[in-house]
Structure formats: structure tokens, C-alpha cells
Amino acid sequence: MNRYLFGICIATVLIAGVKPEAKFNLSEFLVNDAQLGLPAMKVPGDNPITKEKVLLGEKLFLDERFSSTGKVSCATCHLPEKAFTDSPLKVSEGIDKLTGTRNAPTVINAAFNKMQFWDGRSPDLEDQALHPFVNPVEMGLENHDPILKIVRTDPEYVKQFKNVFKIDPQQIAIKHVVMSIAAFERVIISSNSRFDRWYFRGENVLSEKEKQGFDIFINKGRCVSCHIVEYTTALFTDGKFHNVGVGINTVPEDEIARLSAEFLEAKYNRTDVDLKVLGDPQASELGRFAVTRNVSEMGAFKTPMLRDIALTAPYMHDGSLKTLEDVIDHYNRGGASSDSEKINPYLSGGIRPLDLTDDEKAALVAFMKTLTGKKFEKFQQ
Numbered sequence: 001m002n003r004y005l006f007g008i009c010i011a012t013v014l015i016a017g018v019k020p021e022a023k024f025n026l027s028e029f030l031v032n033d034a035q036l037g038l039p040a041m042k043v044p045g046d047n048p049i050t051k052e053k054v055l056l057g058e059k060l061f062l063d064e065r066f067s068s069t070g071k072v073s074c075a076t077c078h079l080p081e082k083a084f085t086d087s088p089l090k091v092s093e094g095i096d097k098l099t100g101t102r103n104a105p106t107v108i109n110a111a112f113n114k115m116q117f118w119d120g121r122s123p124d125l126e127d128q129a130l131h132p133f134v135n136p137v138e139m140g141l142e143n144h145d146p147i148l149k150i151v152r153t154d155p156e157y158v159k160q161f162k163n164v165f166k167i168d169p170q171q172i173a174i175k176h177v178v179m180s181i182a183a184f185e186r187v188i189i190s191s192n193s194r195f196d197r198w199y200f201r202g203e204n205v206l207s208e209k210e211k212q213g214f215d216i217f218i219n220k221g222r223c224v225s226c227h228i229v230e231y232t233t234a235l236f237t238d239g240k241f242h243n244v245g246v247g248i249n250t251v252p253e254d255e256i257a258r259l260s261a262e263f264l265e266a267k268y269n270r271t272d273v274d275l276k277v278l279g280d281p282q283a284s285e286l287g288r289f290a291v292t293r294n295v296s297e298m299g300a301f302k303t304p305m306l307r308d309i310a311l312t313a314p315y316m317h318d319g320s321l322k323t324l325e326d327v328i329d330h331y332n333r334g335g336a337s338s339d340s341e342k343i344n345p346y347l348s349g350g351i352r353p354l355d356l357t358d359d360e361k362a363a364l365v366a367f368m369k370t371l372t373g374k375k376f377e378k379f380q381q
Ligand code: HEC
Pocket: 061, 072, 073, 074, 075, 076, 077, 078, 092, 093, 094, 095, 100, 102, 103, 104, 105, 106, 107, 110, 113, 115, 116, 117, 118, 119, 125, 128, 129, 130, 132, 133, 137, 138, 139, 181, 277, 278
């Protein structure tokens, strides 16, 4: 390269200010390589993963025609380049920029979730995929019929469904659509992070500070009691629900009783529960209680996996904590997001002030940044 051209390249990089945008490439996920750090995945017997099904699932995931405005797909809120979230949005924006009440969790490794959604109201990926299409603040369809109309007439889809499920156009049902999407999601796996290479394989790839952060994670910080690490694998979740003092701290106690009653009535009358959860900010804070009616789960949400956490800010079910530093400060205060915030009476017993020094907090953050899987490292700044 001559000096002149070289100068232009440098200038372009400087003007752009960042390295060229990293791109998601599905073919990297289709290889069946070792998943260092992850347990074996349970795949439903009636929905085996095949390459053709995954490619069909990806196409469905990206198709904006499955929304009332023709502008929203699953990928609008779960962008591959944003580690399958809509970072940096606090809460998601669906049709006509309508906002819900919850932060979009990543789809990465969602196949390992025992239950789907922040409150676990959906049992598996197949069921979960039915909901966004007909949620009034997400994709806004009245029912699933418009989707079937498209997939039964679009020649490409007709060919692909025939190939994958051996069915004629009129036999394509919503079940086949969500099975394909779920198969696609089951290959969106992230593992083999620097942490995995160090912890499970003894490679010398963590700094002293990052190792110190892990030590705090398992000892002084007690993070591991919910974000579990096992001998040979680590999902960083117990698959359970806890109230860690996010969101519900801002709802007055007498309001909680009134909201619970209203919610149960809506549920009893079969009013759309998704709408109540994603449409009403205060009702959304009831969390797992809205699913189980168990008062001990008031304001409790699913323990998220922490893999690729550096890529998915902001944090928590309501996106209320902007950075990993804010998350650590929240835990350090014993479940309050500011010194003046009153803690709710349903707080999990596992959340207590931690008395971490600034140095220890920084080490914890450094450790969490080692959890980015190999295939997503290119997206980390
Ligand atoms: C308007 C934005 C939006 C769209 C469109 C959307 N999602 Fe989501 N997704 C979210 C939000 C927000 C949540 C969390 C909702 C909750 O927990 O109550 C979520 C949750 C999920 C989860 C559960 C993850 C977990 O950890 O529990 C999966 C899986 C998922 N979405 C897949 C999809 C698929 C598949 C589609 C398309 C059919 C889709 N999403 C469309 C915003 C969106």
C-alpha cells in the first residue's frame, strides 16, 4: 500500500472513530464444535435440529412482514450484532415505537433456560415464539393467520417448509413456524469464553485482576449462590426467581396489594396476561408472583445467565441499571439503586450489603467481561 492510500485508510478509521462493524455470520454457528463451559443441551424429541430447519428459522426470525406495520421482526429487538438484544435500549420498542416495560433479554443460550421470559411464564422456546407476534406493543398482529398466509404463498417458504417438514402449503401451521424459530435459537450458543479456557482448561488467559474478580464472585460477593458455576460447566444461573430489589423498590407497599388483586382478576377473566405484563409498568414489577400467585415470589425475576454480559447493557428486567458498575453498586448497597432508595419487604434473603472496596468492585466488573464467548468476542469493544 503506498503512503497516500495508507493515510486515507487511517483517516477513514479515525473519522469513523470505531473499528468496522462486526457482522453476525450464521455459518459459524452451524458447526458442531465443542461447547466448552456449557452442559449438554436438551432438544425436544419432536423437534430435532437440522441445518435446513435452522436456515428456515433464521429467515422467519428476520422477516418483518410478520408484524402489523411490516417493520418489526424478532431481530428488531434481538439484533444478532447486539448479542441478540436491542442494547442500548432500556425497554424494547415494537410497532410504531410502542414501548413495553421490560428489557430484551438475549436469545443467546436461551435454549438452556428452564423457563422463558423474565418471569418464566413460558415453558420453552417453541411456546415463547408464539407470543411476540400477537403482543400489541411488539409485533401487533391480531392473530397468527397473516403469518400463515405469507408462508403458504411465498414460493421460497413453500419450498423450505416442504423440504424441512415434508408438508404441502395448506398444511403449514404456526407450530411449524415456531419449531423452526426454536431450532434456529438452539444453535445460537455462546461458550468457550476466556473464563472457560482458564477455569475449565487451565489456560493462562486471565489477568490477576480478573482472577481476583472471580474470587469475589464466589466468596465475598456471594454472587455464585444464584449465578451458579459447577465443576465442569457454568450457566451462571440457578434457573430460579429472586427479588433483588430492582423496580419493585419504587412501588409503595399498599400499591402492591392493589396491583396484585387487579392482576389476578385480569388473569381470572383471561384478559391477555402478556399485555398486562408488558403494557403496565407497575403490574410488570410483580414479577414471578404474577405467574405463581406465590407471595414469596413478589417482585422476583429469573436469574439471568451472565455470559456475554459485557455486550448487553443496560441491565435487569427493566433495564434500569446502565452499566456493570451500576449493577455492582446496587448489590453492594444490599439491593438498593441509590442511598435513599427504600428496600421492599420481599427482598431475597441472599441480598445483603457487601462492603466491597472500589478495587474489589472494579475486579468484579473485569471478571464479568471475561464471560464473552469466543464467537461474540469480535463484538466486544
Ligand atoms: C418489541 C421487541 C421484541 C420483539 C419484536 C421480540 N422480542 Fe423477544 N423479548 C423481548 C422482551 C422485552 C422480552 C422479555 C419479556 C418478558 O420477559 O416479559 C423478550 C423475551 C424473549 C425470549 C426469552 C428469553 C429469556 O431469557 O427468557 C426469547 C427466547 C425471545 N424473546 C425470542 C423472540 C422471538 C423468537 C421473537 C419473534 C417471534 C421475539 N423475541 C420478538 C422483546 C422482543
